[in-house]
Amino acid sequence: MLLVLVIVEVKASSIDKERKGSCPMCHQWFMAFFILSEQGYCDLLVTTIVSENPPKYFLELGTSRRLPDVRVVRGQLNGVDITDLICDTNDEIEEFMRKFGCEDLLTWKESKSEQAVEDVFADLYRDFNGLLQTGNTGSVNKVLVNLDRFLQQKGTKFLLKDTFTYADCQLLPKLQHLRVAAKFYRDYEISPSLTHVWKYLQNCYQTEVFQKSVPCDQDIIKHYEMKVPGVKPTGSRNPNLMKETVTLDIPEEAASSFAGASAN
Numbered sequence: 001m002l003l004v005l006v007i008v009e010v011k012a013s014s015i016d017k018e019r020k021g022s023c024p025m026c027h028q029w030f031m032a033f034f035i036l037s038e039q040g041y042c043d044l045l046v047t048t049i050v051s052e053n054p055p056k057y058f059l060e061l062g063t064s065r066r067l068p069d070v071r072v073v074r075g076q077l078n079g080v081d082i083t084d085l086i087c088d089t090n091d092e093i094e095e096f097m098r099k100f101g102c103e104d105l106l107t108w109k110e111s112k113s114e115q116a117v118e119d120v121f122a123d124l125y126r127d128f129n130g131l132l133q134t135g136n137t138g139s140v141n142k143v144l145v146n147l148d149r150f151l152q153q154k155g156t157k158f159l160l161k162d163t164f165t166y167a168d169c170q171l172l173p174k175l176q177h178l179r180v181a182a183k184f185y186r187d188y189e190i191s192p193s194l195t196h197v198w199k200y201l202q203n204c205y206q207t208e209v210f211q212k213s214v215p216c217d218q219d220i221i222k223h224y225e226m227k228v229p230g231v232k233p234t235g236s237r238n239p240n241l242m243k244e245t246v247t248l249d250i251p252e253e254a255a256s257s258f259a260g261a262s263a264n
Helices: 024-038 090-098 112-120 123-132 140-155 164-185 194-205 208-215 219-222 252-263
Strands: 005-010 040-048 069-074
Touching: 005 024, 024 040, 024 090, 024 164, 069 090, 112 140, 112 164, 112 252, 123 140, 123 164, 123 208, 140 194, 164 194, 164 219, 194 208
Parallel strands: 005 040
Antiparallel strands: 005 069
8 A cells, every 4th residue: 555645835935945944934844754754754845946936746646835744645543534735724634644643743732741841942933033122141041941851851853752753853853953053143052061952963963854854054144134133144145145054063162061961
């Protein structure tokens, strides 16, 4: 029996239309459906859509034209033919994901642990945007300290398990945007003393699901170009002119700290 064939359509880069863009929600759903595919629940294709000039078929879908969206090309799920199913809101996509019954992708509706960890980082993206606007780091630091404490107490490779869960799919785009954009615009860095956050990032950076889904630094920087008051990147700091890179390194000070802890 053929697996359900799912297409996840994500926003294309505003710099290079051929590559995936920086949309955090697109990154989240790319990872979630990659996990479903990796575990044999579905076959997966990920395609990019240029929002300003979408292809004809996309305009004819009869949807809200919001991205990301998820489409089913073929297949049955729980005995029901879902060919041509289209989900184009976060709630619809989440409900569709739940129907696969993947234990690693339980939502807060099904898992108290999932709900508890989502509460830990619930304000991170809001506070990160506040940091870009004002330069105030206090709120972001508070969330990261709480996250570090949670990871220390949990003792797993990722947020809830030694495998990726839905919580990781939600947190990682936010953390990567914080790391890249806050450094570029506000010279902010996650403290090396938050060794459990850094160890978590190192574990995530080594996974195929993250490596295949993460946007490049330049697209993340471009994403916030108009959201930082008084900042007009020029010359070598213009994201349109930057060399394509992806930040996956760990600061030496942080790496030394958790390497030493492991040795002990």
